[in-house]
Amino acid sequence: MAAVSVCRPQCGGFSFENCKRNTLLEANVAKLGCSLPPARKTGTTICGVVYKDGVVLGADTRATEGMVVADKNCSKIHYISPNIYCCGAGTAADTEMTTQLISSNLELHSLSTNRLPRVATANRMLKQMLFRYQGYIGAALVLGGVDCNGPHLYSIYPHGSTDKLPYVTMGSGSLAAMAVFEDRFKPNMEEEEAKQLVRDAIAAGIFNDLGSGSNIDLCVITKGKVDYLRPHDEANKKGVRLEEHVGAAETGDYKYKHGTTGVLTKQVTTLQLEVMDESVQTMDTS
Amino acid sequence: SCDFYVSPARRSSGFRATTIMAVEFDGGVVIGADSRTTTGAYIANRVTDKLTPIHDRIFCCRSGSAADTQAIADAVSYQLGFHSIELDEPPLVQTAANLFKQMCYRYREELMAGIIVAGWDKRRGGQVYTVPMGGMLVRQPVSVGGSGSSYIYGFIDSKYKSGMTKEECLRFTADALALAMERDGSSGGVVRLAAITESGLERSVILGNQLPTFFSA
Numbered sequence: 392m393a394a395v396s397v398c399r400p401q402c403g404g405f406s407f408e409n410c411k412r413n414t415l416l417e418a419n420v421a422k423l424g425c426s427l428p429p430a431r432k433t434g435t436t437i438c439g440v441v442y443k444d445g446v447v448l449g450a451d452t453r454a455t456e457g458m459v460v461a462d463k464n465c466s467k468i469h470y471i472s473p474n475i476y477c478c479g480a481g482t483a484a485d486t487e488m489t490t491q492l493i494s495s496n497l498e499l500h501s502l503s504t505n506r507l508p509r510v511a512t513a514n515r516m517l518k519q520m521l522f523r524y525q526g527y528i529g530a531a532l533v534l535g536g537v538d539c540n541g542p543h544l545y546s547i548y549p550h551g552s553t554d555k556l557p558y559v560t561m562g563s564g565s566l567a568a569m570a571v572f573e574d575r576f577k578p579n580m581e582e583e584e585a586k587q588l589v590r591d592a593i594a595a596g597i598f599n600d601l602g603s604g605s606n607i608d609l610c611v612i613t614k615g616k617v618d619y620l621r622p623h624d625e626a627n628k629k630g631v632r633l634e635e636h637v638g639a640a641e642t643g644d645y646k647y648k649h650g651t652t653g654v655l656t657k658q659v660t661t662l663q664l665e666v667m668d669e670s671v672q673t674m675d676t677s
Numbered sequence: 678s679c680d681f682y683v684s685p686a687r688r689s690s691g692f693r694a695t696t697i698m699a700v701e702f703d704g705g706v707v708i709g710a711d712s713r714t715t716t717g718a719y720i721a722n723r724v725t726d727k728l729t730p731i732h733d734r735i736f737c738c739r740s741g742s743a744a745d746t747q748a749i750a751d752a753v754s755y756q757l758g759f760h761s762i763e764l765d766e767p768p769l770v771q772t773a774a775n776l777f778k779q780m781c782y783r784y785r786e787e788l789m790a791g792i793i794v795a796g797w798d799k800r801r802g803g804q805v806y807t808v809p810m811g812g813m814l815v816r817q818p819v820s821v822g823g824s825g826s827s828y829i830y831g832f833i834d835s836k837y838k839s840g841m842t843k844e845e846c847l848r849f850t851a852d853a854l855a856l857a858m859e860r861d862g863s864s865g866g867v868v869r870l871a872a873i874t875e876s877g878l879e880r881s882v883i884l885g886n887q888l889p890t891f892f893s894a
Contacts, residue, residue, distance in 0.1 A: 515751075522748045525787075546721075552743035554714070554722045566719065 434602025564596025
């Protein structure tokens with residue numbers, strides 16, 4: 392199992408090695424005759440927190456296809472059962488299909504047992520399926536809900552390992568969100584405090600991770616009630632194009648009033664044209 | 678990278694390099710583990726519980742891939758529970774250890790799991806069985822595992838003596854794990870301990886600032 396290649400000791404945390412190179416490139420862009428590449432965006436920020444009465448789940452709303460934002464307002468918090476919801480990071484199709492499959496199986500199970508489903512059951516089903524596919528289903532999930540045993544929160548990795556914790560983050564923006572949680576999480580928070588904390592964690596992911604963006608969705612699950620707040624916070628509202636020249640409201644019109652641009656000189660030159668030949672060609676309308 | 682038990686495919690999810698330990702004493706066993714789960718250089722869970730109950734008086738300490746060991750432990754606890762109901766008796770630690778061995782040996786190419794099985798039963802009292810990667814099974818009075826174990830073999834060999842009491846075993850395990858966590862970057866967090874005897878189970882946690890301290894340069 393030992394690696395054959397020469398290795399460098401792994402240092403933890405963020406690597407700032409490329410910053411020096413980037414500043415050098417930025418300074419010499421003109422000389423080198425190239426342009427800086429645009430930021431490449433992949434990923435997500437999802438998180439969850441257990442508070443006094445239940446769980447709060449949060450997610451950003453950007454879906455990317457390589458370098459393009461495919462969906463500016465996609466929904467990453469998926470329904471599993473009336474009392475259980477699941478945020479998904481990773482391959483969008485995998486998270487969507489996996490959560491739908493488990494949701495369907497869980498409904499059948501719930502009808503069979505005649506009980507409200509438990510979060511641990513959903514966790515078991517998800518981890519056993521993901522382990523069976525040995526990580527080829529790229530679904531990193533934050534599963535949360537309230538059942539007869541209280542509020543529960545799990546993080547589920549693509550290879551099938553799970554962790555049961557009071558606060559979890561996943562996705563490319565997870566480090567930024569976790570920084571917010573590690574600073575301000577307290578056990579048994581009030582609902583407003585918990586919502587604000589999750590909102591701030593997702594915002595940290597949106598503004599500090601290139602892969603996450605757009606709005607913040609929240610899902611507050613308590614015993615007997617679910618608040619699906621979509622959007623909870625429009626953190627990135629599209630700017631309004633102001634057309635001062637055409638009145639107060641923007642019309643999307645690029646016409647400008649006469650006199651906007653001052654005319655200095657005017658010169659009219661007539662073109663000398665001679666009509667050489669006039670003929671009519673009928674259109675084939677058969 | 679320099680990690681000992683890593684293959685690139687495993688890196689993306691909760692992979693764990695660890696320190697785990699188990700000690701037999703007269704009347705039971707003491708088991709202990711650190712609490713760090715890493716994915717690459719990021720600590721995915723800093724309060725992991727690597728001491729997993731398999732049955733009322735049988736536990737396993739998990740090291741290696743988190744996904745693999747969780748799946749194996751779930752499967753073995755199901756099999757052991759079924760077996761115990763069939764027998765109408767508490768199962769033997771040796772039985773649990775053999776179930777782990779069968780699974781780890783059969784799927785040795787696909788799995789990355791180093792497991793220590795420890796517990797108490799009526800026939801042989803406290804027992805520790807180690808099932809390292811590859812699927813070997815051997816009973817040992819004291820056993821360590823995980824990436825951090827390399828740093829404490831000398832300490833274990835010099836400090837272990839047979840006939841220790843439960844309290845001595847607990848202190849011995851806590852000291853050994855603290856030393857390993859100090860030196861191994863992939864181990865850390867808190868120390869989780871458990872003492873399993875005929876009368877039951879006592880779990881304890883030693884937080885980071887309460888760990889035993891040793892010489893540091």
